[in-house]
Amino acid sequence: MALKQWILSGLLASTCLVSIAAAGPIENYSPVTTERLKNPEPGNWMHYRRTYDGQGYSPLDQINTSNVKNLTPAWTFSTGVVEGHQAPPIINNGVMFVSTPEGQVIALNAKTGDEYWRYKRQLPEDLFQLHPTNRGVGLWEDKLYLATTDDHLVALDAKTGKVVWDTKVQDYKKGQYLTLMPLVVDGKVIVGGSGGEFGIRGYIVAYDANTGKELWRTFTIPGPGEPGHDTWSGDDWKTGGAPAWMTGTYDVDTRTVYWGTGNAAPWPGETHPGDNLYSTSVLALDPDSGKMKSYFQYHQNDSWDWDEVDAPMLIDLQRDGRTIKSLVHPGRNAIFWVLERKPEGIKYVAGWPFVYTNVWKSIDPNGKPIADPAHKPGIGKRVEFCPSLWGGKDWPSAAYSQKTGLVYVPANENFCGGFTGEKVPLVAGKLWLGTKPEDIGLTPRPGATHFGELQAWDPATGKKAWSHNFPKSQLFGSVTATAGDLVFVGGTNDRMFRAFHAKTGELLWEQKTNSGIVGMPIAYEVDGTQYIAVQSGWGVDAQRIQDALVGKVPGLENNVPQGGVVWVFAVKK
């Protein structure tokens, strides 16, 4: 593939790519170093989940169970953009970077909400955005990195928002696109491609953070002669999907990146016989070379669109009388996975269903789930299965509290789905699902009392500590835990942002916002004051689920207006 790269000095030759409304450069910006990324200050949020281990946990405790009832808006900021605002606000010493759908980045004063600058990407007019969203910007030194839906990786000057370099990753016209927050490791910017619905061959790729030069690219589907290639039939590997569209996690001690991969394409397993490595897996990669150290496949021959792209959390667990360096992943396939990072590779420890499923009959001793053929979609027959294709938990992230030892899962219970598989030819750049999109079903289980369910699990014992149920709504937003014994989550169709007691599940606080929240909450601190921030801006799959439920759930709230607003809360003094 011919990669084209523009190194832009100033804005020469970039007028067709960006427009910038500069309100003023950021002064005294704190450069982001490897050391700071390894050990971020408690008041900052510089990674997708605050830390490389992906725990989504803040050590801040100024806002806690005793005063959260006094949480009030400190400031808000309208992005001026619709669709799914899924990104965590990224915080570096008093500066907030917010990314939005349509490839915008807004730099704000994290204390006051005043705008420093805004970057607006000029997207191609013929772009086809199936997932119009962005999940955040990566930081390194005095730059930040935006992955775009027209499949570019862009480096911006953090102080001014001006483009430093702009690299074409692959070709958007062939269904390649990017939505994730780049992972920055030792001066390398690592991203993975979306496009599992378009018959792409998934990949993870690293670029030099200073120049945009490609350093390595690892395909998630092995080519001829590579280990695992024999798990595919014929030429299926060329178009087999296995996209890598979420940010990985990173084990600093062993220098290992863990990255989740998505479904095999198209959806019905009959169209791509075999185990289909390395789809629906977690990959362990060397960040210097991209070489695969190890892998674990959560399920084989995916037939349900069950991406397992949400990277596993790295947690030290006390289990069976010893410390296990674990990987914890509540899967889209309804199984809560506990794996172990061993020197010889990833090993299965335990797995159990965290929502109702009729697909899996059992899990064998090696961690291979055994499917019930009656609930596995095939060609020419309609098959129903539980959970739905959005799974027990989709891409929204779970969180782990280092204080309670619990994992908090934004789960969806009592949703089933179904479709009729069909063989269809692949046309580059067009949807390739293996079923008619209008045929995809979402069905509440008979007698369902609720759908969304915020769950708290002990990953060491497999016991559920508590759950909070949402009778009339899905739960489609990431969770964040804090040392104040609080768990924050949006994700519901009533536009609420909520705080729960991390130990008991008691609802302690809620605030209605402008729109539904599919964004990731964060905690940060400026000048001694702790804040909680989240983007409210409904869209993408939360909206799709909502539309699919119309007429099926009496009393369903179906007026969830779109439009992004950054909400920042503090305790009223």
Next chain:
Amino acid sequence: MCQDPTRRALILTALATGACLASSSPSIAEEDLPGSNERPQKGDVLVFAEGDRAGEVIKPQDLQAGGPPVRAWPKDPKTSVVRKGSRLNEVLVVKLEPTELDEETRSRAAGGVVAYSAICVHTGCPITAWVKAAGGDKDVFKCVCHNSEYDPRQSAQVIFGPAPRRLPALPLAPDDGPLTVAATFIGKVGAQQAR
């Protein structure tokens, strides 16, 4: 306004002579022929975009009354260039009962045949479904990406979902022969970014 960097504005005197570029440049892909990127022009005919009859001119009698719609490309009858160089040129053509059409829609129809952009104005997805409306019993266009629905009987106005405006209409000449474009798209094709 910025041009799509892949678009080439070529001024070709050959076009004026009606030369058949396809035969003189056999190595050029159909999508790269001069004019294939340009939006539908007055006088273009519509041809089937897919299926066994792909490339053939569409006549009203080729269409099934009441739908489903067919996908079409505009074709320059002078040069024989099919304007498939941009996905934004793809058109949905559907044959409806003329009495069902509102006045504005009827003024752009060839009998009961109406044509609209096939690109959803929400985020640029292709409109692929012809289904019962979420809030009614008539079949309508549906974009399965984000569930926007458009009623082709009423200028393709939005009747469900997040699309912010109606689909651009492609007026057709009120003739009985091959479906012929009477004017350029009414409205901007594709999605529009926030300002």
